[in-house]
Amino acid sequence: MTNRTKNSIYSLILIALVAAVWFFRNNDKDEESQEAYFFIAGDAQGTTYNINYLDPKKRNLKNDIDSILHQFDLSLSTYVSNSEIAEFNENDSLTYKSEFFYPVLKKSEEIYKASEGAFDPTVYPLIEAWGFGPKTVDFPDSSKIEDIKQYVGFDLIEFDEKQVIKTKDKVSLDFNAIAQGYSIDVVYDYLTSKGIENMMIELGGELRVAGKNEKGDLWAIGIDDPKQEQNQSSKRVAIIKLENEAISTSGNYRKFFVHEGKKYGHSINPKTGYPIQRDIISATVVAPSCMEADAWSTAFMVTGLEKAKTILKKQKHLKAFFIYEDENGDLKQFSTENLSQNLITE
Template sequence: MNNRKKNSIYSLILVAVVAIVWFYRDGQKPENEKLPYIFISGEAQGTTYNITYSDKENRNFKEEVDSILHQFDLSLSTYVKKSEIVRFNESDSLQFESPFFYPVLEKSQAIYNASAGAFDPTVYPLIEAWGFGPEKVDFPDSSRIEEIKSYVGFEHINFNKQRVIKEKEKVSLDFNAIAQGYSIDVVFDFLKVQGIENMMVELGGELRVKGKNENEDLWAIGIDDPKTESGQKAKRVAIIKLDNEAISTSGNYRKFFVHEGRKYGHSINPKTGYPIQRDIISSTVVAPTCMEADAWSTAFMVTGLEKAKEILAKQTHLKAFFIYEDEKGDLLQFSTENLGGNIIL
């Protein structure tokens, strides 16, 4: 056998030995070895998103996430010209082009019914009238509010899986109280399909989690004290641990305006047509999906504490934590029993 042939055989043997050793060592890796956690962030829906996840392949999904959120805005954002929702609001019907519009309509209808109309995406004309839409306006008079109320009501639209139709002229939709949560679900589902087992997807303060964090604990979320002064670092009044769940907090303590010495929050009561004056000032909801958590946290701001308790007794898949004012103006707290040991006060 010549030397050249011997060297080729030795090389093949060496490669085989190296491969065997590598596969052996890889198989001997401890099962509890920590996977690398990846952090990506960006801007979307007029705010920011932050996503943390573990991935044995160390993949970065920022480009895909940005693309998903961009397509989402082209469907459901009232701030994007010619989005699907803007085109619907300017016409009498819409043939769906994206996969996003119908699921939001379907869930909105379910929560509209379950909340006795406290959650109502057709409230958009009232939001605009009170200056909480894209355009700033003067303080509306009572006759203007009464006129708008005549075409507010989810029963004024009809839809199926292909299209949505107005049953009454001037009806307009605003999904800002549910779409942000749904966009988190969409990104969450994308990452889940990629095989991601541990993640936190946050956008605009709402989030959904799966598995555990880098310390191998449940993801823990702080609830802000609504009385924290502007410009100061937010104080925490509670910490809620999430077990493969989503969470959303609504409140009127940050987004409001003052007219003639009176504060008006951005949450509108669809039935009265006016900004809510209820006892709940911070509404936190934990749910299986962020779409549900987002919508229900808004609905409970409208219903008030006692009605919220009645609804929660029926909607047992929801968990809630409220900060509310009593008759004396003192701040009190309420949490559902099913939060159990996952809330730290």
């Protein structure tokens, strides 16, 4: 999923030297222990994945994981021409072929409603119009955006456990703001089914963890400074410790284009049809599943700070850390109270 709306290129989550740290710490362990603890990596969804897991049975599960991620792409990737979602976008309906399509639709509907439309997978025509899809396009004029908006709205599709149907022609789906997180959950469930209790799964900068790391501590994830230059060494503004949780960060500062001197970020407001101009520039969400963390981090970029705070009072299972600009353009931080125990700011 190269250039996907949310991927590692512009994800703010940093897993600092995962492989190097792992090898360093295991140099002092006996040979049997080294064989039991695995670090595997690979390519998936146009980005990379890294997985750490402790397995007393000493199984290297890379081939199985690669197979799962490949099947996942065949279902939900808009960058795979023969995927299920590509088939739906080209036709009026889709009868599911995989087990992946319905769960992501169901969760999308839930978050669409809870976010009051800030999260909307039918935003795909707008993403394409603004040049953040697979194709290169010219800068859209206002009349084109207004025309496209009539095909955007989650209420323009109907679905059940077997199929999804468009109620209006040209409606298209894009799960790039939720599918990557969901793929991590799928891999997590697979490893859990194999009896793995201690793991860290990272794909494109999003993560889900269980148990403890190889040192016996909680998994600690660094949050990047959104104001640093791309060619600079990564600088952290915070560290979040996870307890059997998932984490995702969305931001606009690494994926954008400039037109006539104005910067346009990749996050599109489904209601206005335009790239968002909000106070939040980095939204990190910790949730029980990575699918939720992924979708909500995108939604909060659209809602802005005050609306996000209101939603978080209702969505008590979520934890959040925002970096935002105040009215003077100064960077400020906001975090939910339920995150404070596991949050270290720098």
